[in-house]
Amino acid sequence: MADEMEQIGAGPFVAFDGLARLAAGSLAEAAVAAKRALERGGQGAVLVFDQATGAVRDLDLRGSEAEIAARYAPAEAPASRRGRPRLGVVAREVTLLPRHWEWLASQPGGASVALRKLVEAARKRDDEVGGARRRVEAAYRFISAIAGDLPGFEDAARALFARDKDRLRDCVRAWPPDVRDELFRFLRAGEEAVPG
Structure with a gap:
């Protein structure tokens, strides 16, 4: 199985056969790996998780491996067109106080450039704060689906939401290594295995 993982490489989806x-x-x-596990008569439920959200992905695994691979292959990007690219700029009204307009007008590039920079900076801050929350929620969805019956699940969930990584490591110490390691991948805590 480890050799198969190395050949497939890391990406946005992960397949599990039971707890492996x-x-x-x-x-x-991931769909082809799931199909192979089902054909071998897997160790348990064969699940494919979206690594961005932790959600289980329902797949149609009928047909040959080639048909499954084609069914779930990424769509090709449309060919580029000649000329100026469409930037998706939308003109809308913004209501500000006169002092705000004065400040915007004094910025390099004018009001539009200054507003875009302010919005991008705010989005970046929100992504940093919201990203940690989304990782915790994705990790919880993953462990709920795969580890809900494992010992210490409730304590692990509490430690996860408290963002107490040391306590979480203690709670999941007895879990199968693949589940443990994937949990910490969801949290982006590194690829190192949790000490057993």
Whole structure:
């Protein structure tokens, strides 16, 4: 199985057979790994998780491996057109106080450039704060689906939401290594295995 994981590589989806990690990669790669596990008569439920959200992905695994790979292959990007690209600029009304307009007008590039920079800076701050919350929620969805019956699940969930990584490591110490390691991948805590 480890060799299969190395060949498939890391990506946005991960496939599990029971509590054993099969593969990570594109949706097509994870779907093919799931199909192989089902054909072997897997160790348990065969699940494919979206690594961005932690959600279980329902897949149609009928047909050959080639048909499954084609079904879940990423869509090709449309060919580029000649000329100026469409930037998606939308003109809307903004209501500000006169002192705000004066400040915006004095900025390099004018009001539009200054407003875009302010919005991008605010989005970046929100992503940093919201990103940690989204990782915790994705990790919880993952462990709820795969580890809900494992010992210490409730304590692990509490430690996860408290963001107490040391307590979380203690709570999941007895869990199968693949589940443990994937939990910490969801949290982006590194690829190191949790000490057993």
